[in-house]
Amino acid sequence: MSARRLDAGRVAYYTLNGAILTFLLLPLAIVAVFALNPTPYISFPPVGVTLRWFEKFFANEDFMRSLWLSLRVAAMVLVLSTVLGAMCALALARGRLPGAGILTAFFMSPLMLPAILTGLALFQVLLLSGVGRPVWGLVMGHTLVAVPYVLRTTLAVLANFDTRVEEAASSLGASPVRVFFEVTLPLIRPGVIAGGIFAFIVSFDQFPISLFLVLPKGETLPVVLFNYMKFDLDGAIAAASMVSIVMALSVVLLLERVIGLKAYVKL
Amino acid sequence: MTRLSRRAALKVAAASAVATLAAPAILHAQVKTVKITTWGGKWGDIMKASVLPAFEKEFKCTVSADQAFPFLPKLQASSKSDPLYDVLHTNSNEQWMAVNEGLVMPKFTPKEVPNIADVYPYAVSDKIVGVSIFTSAIGLGYRTDKGLTPPKSWKDLADRKLDGARGGYLIPVNSLGQAHLMMLGKLYGKGMQDLDAAYKALEQLKPIKMVDFTGQMEKMLLAGEVSMGIIHDSGVLRYEGQNQPVDFAIPSEGVMALEQVLAVTPGSKVKELALAYVDFMLRPDIQKQLSEGVWYSPSNKKVKLDAKYDARLFNTEEKVAKLIQPDWNWYNARKDDIDAKVARLLKG
Numbered sequence: 001m002s003a004r005r006l007d008a009g010r011v012a013y014y015t016l017n018g019a020i021l022t023f024l025l026l027p028l029a030i031v032a033v034f035a036l037n038p039t040p041y042i043s044f045p046p047v048g049v050t051l052r053w054f055e056k057f058f059a060n061e062d063f064m065r066s067l068w069l070s071l072r073v074a075a076m077v078l079v080l081s082t083v084l085g086a087m088c089a090l091a092l093a094r095g096r097l098p099g100a101g102i103l104t105a106f107f108m109s110p111l112m113l114p115a116i117l118t119g120l121a122l123f124q125v126l127l128l129s130g131v132g133r134p135v136w137g138l139v140m141g142h143t144l145v146a147v148p149y150v151l152r153t154t155l156a157v158l159a160n161f162d163t164r165v166e167e168a169a170s171s172l173g174a175s176p177v178r179v180f181f182e183v184t185l186p187l188i189r190p191g192v193i194a195g196g197i198f199a200f201i202v203s204f205d206q207f208p209i210s211l212f213l214v215l216p217k218g219e220t221l222p223v224v225l226f227n228y229m230k231f232d233l234d235g236a237i238a239a240a241s242m243v244s245i246v247m248a249l250s251v252v253l254l255l256e257r258v259i260g261l262k263a264y265v266k267l
Numbered sequence: 268m269t270r271l272s273r274r275a276a277l278k279v280a281a282a283s284a285v286a287t288l289a290a291p292a293i294l295h296a297q298v299k300t301v302k303i304t305t306w307g308g309k310w311g312d313i314m315k316a317s318v319l320p321a322f323e324k325e326f327k328c329t330v331s332a333d334q335a336f337p338f339l340p341k342l343q344a345s346s347k348s349d350p351l352y353d354v355l356h357t358n359s360n361e362q363w364m365a366v367n368e369g370l371v372m373p374k375f376t377p378k379e380v381p382n383i384a385d386v387y388p389y390a391v392s393d394k395i396v397g398v399s400i401f402t403s404a405i406g407l408g409y410r411t412d413k414g415l416t417p418p419k420s421w422k423d424l425a426d427r428k429l430d431g432a433r434g435g436y437l438i439p440v441n442s443l444g445q446a447h448l449m450m451l452g453k454l455y456g457k458g459m460q461d462l463d464a465a466y467k468a469l470e471q472l473k474p475i476k477m478v479d480f481t482g483q484m485e486k487m488l489l490a491g492e493v494s495m496g497i498i499h500d501s502g503v504l505r506y507e508g509q510n511q512p513v514d515f516a517i518p519s520e521g522v523m524a525l526e527q528v529l530a531v532t533p534g535s536k537v538k539e540l541a542l543a544y545v546d547f548m549l550r551p552d553i554q555k556q557l558s559e560g561v562w563y564s565p566s567n568k569k570v571k572l573d574a575k576y577d578a579r580l581f582n583t584e585e586k587v588a589k590l591i592q593p594d595w596n597w598y599n600a601r602k603d604d605i606d607a608k609v610a611r612l613l614k615g
Contacts, residue, residue, distance in 0.1 A: 041486040124344045127351070212341060216302075216333040223335050230336070231308025233482040 028245060035238035053235030054242075063240060065217070066224040070204055071247075073135070073220060077142045077203035082196040084143065085150025086188070092151075093158040104155070108148045115145060115208035123212035138213045138220070142203040149202060150195030157191030197255060201248055301540045302331045303354040304338040306527075308482075309505070313560045322547050328540055342370050342532070350532040353541040355397075360442045360595040362396040362528045367596070371396060371530035379542045382549035382567060387587045389524060390566035394592040397530030400548045401563035402590065403499035404522035404581055405443050408484070412512035413494045421454050421518045424495060425471055434484050434496025435475045439606040443481060446523040446593050447497050448605070453591075454520060460597060462605065470612055477613070488513050499525050501562035504579055515579075517589065524590040527563065558582075 035053055037046040057063050088107055092100050110118060122141045126133060165187070169179045207222040214223050225240055305314050311334055319330045333341075333352065339361050345351035347369065355362070355371050365371045373396055377384045383391055383398055390399040407418045413432075418424065424433055436444030448469060449459040456464020476493055478484055485502045487493045489511055500522075503515040529548060531541045547553060554565040558572060564581035565572070572582055581587050598605070 039490075041490040043490050120340065120344060123341070127345050211335065211337070212344075214335055216331045216335070219335050227307045227334050227336060229482060230480050231306065231310070231482055233480070233486045 031238050031241045031245075035235055035242045037235060040234040053239035056234075056236045057239040057243065060236070062219075062224050062228075063221070063236075066219050066221040067243070069135075069218065070221040073139055073142060074200045074203040076139045077146050078196050078200040080139065080143045081146035081150050081199040082192055085147045085195055085199070086154050086192045088147070089151050089154035089158060089191075090184075090188075093155055093161075104151075107151055110145045111148045115206075116211070118144065119209035119212040122209070126213070133213055133215045133218075135218065138210060141209040141213050142206050143199075145206070145209065146199035146202050149198035150192060153195035153198070154188055154191040157188045161187060193255065197252065200251055204244070204248065298327065298329055299537050299540055300329045300331050301354065301537050301544055302352045303333070303544065304352055304356045305332045305334055306356070307334045308561075310557065310561050313557060318548075318553060318556065321553075322544060325547075326540060326543055328537075330544070339365060339370075343368065346534070347532075348534045349536070350534045353532055353535040353537055354544055355530050355532065357528065358442050359395060359399070359524075359526045359528050359593075360445065360599065362530055363595040363599050365530065366396040367599075370532060372533050373397070373530075375531075375542070375545065380546045380549065382546050385551075385569050386549065386566040387568055387584070389587055389590055389592060390526075392592060394594060395526065395528060397528050398545065398549070398566070399524075399526035399528050400545075400554070400566050401527040401557065402566065402581065403501045403525040403527075403563055404517065404590065405446050405497065405499050405525050406518055406522045407495055407516045408488050408498035408503045408513060409495040409516060410488065410491060410493075410512055411514050413491075415494060417514065418495060418516045419519055421450060421520055423518075424497070425468075429495055431474050431476075432492075432494040433472065433475050434487055434493035434498075435472065435477050436481075436484070436497065437477050437479045438609045439602075440479045441481075443497055443499065443525065444477075445598060445602075445605075446525070448609070449593050449598065450520070450523060450591070459591075459593065462601070462608075466608060466612055469609070473613070475613075500579070504562040507575070507579075521589050521591045524592045526592075 033044070033046050034042050036049050036051070037043060038048045038050040038052065039046075091097060092104050092107075097103060119141060122137065122144075123133070126137045131137065166179050166183050169183045170176075174182065205222060206220070207226065210220045210223050211226075214220055219227070221240065221244065225237060229237055305311060311332075314332065319332060322328075323330055338352070338355060338357055341351050342355060342365065350370070355365060357365075362371065366373050374391070375383055375398055380398065386398065389395070389402070407421070407424060409415055409418060411417075415428075416423075435447065438444040438448055448462075448465050451468040452461035452465035453459045455461075455468040476487065476496075478487065481499060481502050484493075484496050484498050488496055488498070488503070489506070498515070500515045503513050506513060529545045531538060531545065535541045549567050551565075551567050551569045551571075554567045554570045555572060557563060558565045558570065558580065559576050562576070562580065564587075570582065571577075572580060576582075581590060
């Protein structure tokens with residue numbers, strides 16, 4: 001009886017997990033089919049297999065320029081938001097600041113605002129201050145929405161942080177700087193790195209903020225894809241999506257290889 | 268011999284350094300830049316490959332061409348005295364919004380843009396801000412392999428046989444959908460401004476597959492997801508010779524013009540160059556190149572198109588008489604109410 005109940009529970013468990021996985025992965029499968037299908041429109045079942053859309057994507061100067069820009073911007077955002085987010089989190093969790101709760105809400109606020117409004121506001125600020133639309137403005141905009149991810153994941157680690165480890169290091173004669181680099185940083189690293197990965201992906205896929213901050217011939221990949229879609233809705237879009245997915249996966253796998261993400265799963 | 272003091276030597280060195288550093292900037296500053304908006308796709312390819320380089324070479328300037336939508340909000344957000352664009356290229360509905368906010372100049376004189384002396388009257392009519400450099404015709408695209416009789420009237424779109432296979436647009440975001448709504452008023456009511464009749468007729472078109480871009484409508488027609496849909500002629504004619512079972516029909520009631528309009532911003536710092544660009548785009552050779560590249564009907568009467576384009580595009584007085592120009596100024600004034608009403612009507 002108990003075994004039967006267990007079997008029924010197990011079946012339900014696997015069915016639910018299967019349904020969730022299907023829900024998450026089906027769009028990717030459709031994109032993959034579209035990217036490999038020779039017809040210049042979405043058709044099912046596919047009529048063959050071709051790499052022409054990938055060739056078109058990689059041969060297109062606009063796509064390549066924008067892909068390279070998106071990668072550079074995302075890399076800069078990763079570094080900036082990781083440093084800023086981690087410092088903010090440390091100050092908020094450990095700095096005994098008055099109104100730390102309000103400050104946390106303030107730093108998280110870019111996530112509450114529609115990103116399109118943030119983009120428009122930044123665009124106006126940059127134009128009115130006469131600096132135009134430099135790449136650093138774009139990096140700044142992306143960083144603004146990426147910092148909360150690092151902040152949140154680092155705060156989560158700091159909430160369970162045992163400060164006695166730092167006290168022990170200090171009592172054994174380590175300087176505050178040494179304590180930070182040899183005790184605190186290694187312990188909060190999971191949160192900082194997890195936030196950094198989010199920051200990279202948020203920047204690489206960022207569309208609403210980029211829409212207002214990009215320059216002619218200086219558009220990021222999502223903006224170029226959006227504009228392309230208005231005129232040519234062919235398989236090159238799907239090929240570009242596949243490339244983006246592979247890139248994001250590569251970053252995660254690379255980090256797993258270099259630093260081992262399994263340790264951070266508990267986050 | 269006069270000895271150079273250390274202070275004087277430092278001054279000379281500093282001045283030289285500044286001059287050296289500033290030289291590229293000064294040289295660069297001498298080359299003026301005209302900032303324009305322009306479309307992407309095949310149009311953008313032709314512009315980047317030949318039209319813009321030709322303009323830059325002739326006028327010894329550079330062109331900064333923005334292809335990233337949305338153009339109007341970006342122009343609105345920039346300063347009127349130092350606008351983000353010198354020339355705004357967009358469709359007529361947006362040009363009317365821009366002119367009403369004082370963001371673009373309403374008209375050109377032949378002295379400013381000499382080639383407007385050669386354009387068809389519709390290109391500078393009272394329905395146009397600036398000048399229309401090309402137009403497409405909004406009509407009906409249909410599949411030729413579904414046993415359909417080629418549509419002769421806009422009313423053919425309401426044929427019940429097309430239920431589940433007719434295509435239209437999300438009216439709040441697409442000007443073809445908005446133009447079609449006005450056409451419904453003309454077909455079923457007292458005229459293009461008869462919104463009550465238009466709403467009633469729109470409801471009769473349900474079920475209808477709605478998209479926000481014309482590119483999506485093209486693909487739905489090609490994929491056979493819709494058998495008939497509202498589309499501009501260039502969206503269908505561009506597949507000519509590619510063995511695709513689609514064609515474009517001109518309904519007997521006329522087609523609506525989808526104009527490509529250029530207007531210059533009053534605060535432009537390079538107004539002469541901006542006007543020269545508008546004039547350049549109206550030159551017969553440039554018009555022919557772009558017309559035949561993307562199947563847009565040229566505005567300049569002097570353009571001689573090759574036979575296959577001549578047969579289909581609107582390039583004679585007789586043909587352009589079939590173009591109906593919507594009153595976008597009137598429509599824009601009511602857009603919010605129309606959007607709300609249409610959203611309620613098409614819900615479910």
